């Protein structure tokens with residue numbers, strides 16, 4: 001599943017192919033749960049518009065359009081946003097790379113999974129949204145229009161600070177790990193980043209959120225930003241929850257301190273890493289370093 005770093009890597013790579021270009025024609029597949037805005041309205045609403053910027057909030061990509069309005073894209077589990085003729089397999093999720101890397105194959109032709117095709121006035125490369133499992137989302141917002149999916153997103157994980165984490169955790173009886181994964185508090189934190197940042201901060205994932213100190217909140221926030229930035233640097237693609245057959249591909253795999261390292265020695269103290277389940281998600285921690 002694309003996590004925040006993977007979405008950010010996608011944003012950085014696709015932005016130069018989108019921003020400043022006027023959309024000429026929009027082709028879609030037929031209506032499905034992928035389209036929060038019906039395809040016919042999407043086609044009408046996007047044609048003739050210029051993409052002014054491409055931002056990210058949590059795991060959502062937000063393309064601002066001239067005259068206001070926003071094209072919102074979520075990559076879901078297997079979504080791929082790429083330009084015609086793009087050569088980097090890094091644009092793809094681990095899942096997709098394990099099976100197929102369409103844009104790495106010369107002469108990729110949009111297939112049944114290519115749900116959105118944007119062609120431009122400048123007749124340059126088209127931009128495709130391809131999603132095999134269709135858990136992604138496409139939404140077109142009118143100027144000023146709001147949507148609960150975006151409204152309920154918390155602060156972006158790359159911007160999170162100890163002070164806001166401290167405020168959010170006061171009087172909370174749930175595990176700190178659950179708070180970190182709550183997208184309405186912090187947008188974009190996946191399982192791996194939560195585990196890694198808690199290890200960096202020396203806080204056990206089961207600790208009651210309300211018992212985490214201000215100083216520890218600072219350390220967790222700093223740890224989160226550090227692991228997210230680092231995974232963006234390493235390309236993002238191979239460090240999601242999903243580890244495919246090609247999982248060893250990303251260098252971040254080798255940098256994991258606790259995540260999915262059950263029984264392996266803690267990099268700080270060599271105690272065996274433990275695994276527990278919190279809120280149906282597996283959590284990994286060092287019983288000696290994390291209290």
Ligand SMILES: [Zn+2]
Pocket residue numbers: 266267268269270271286287288289290
């Ligand atoms: Zn340790």
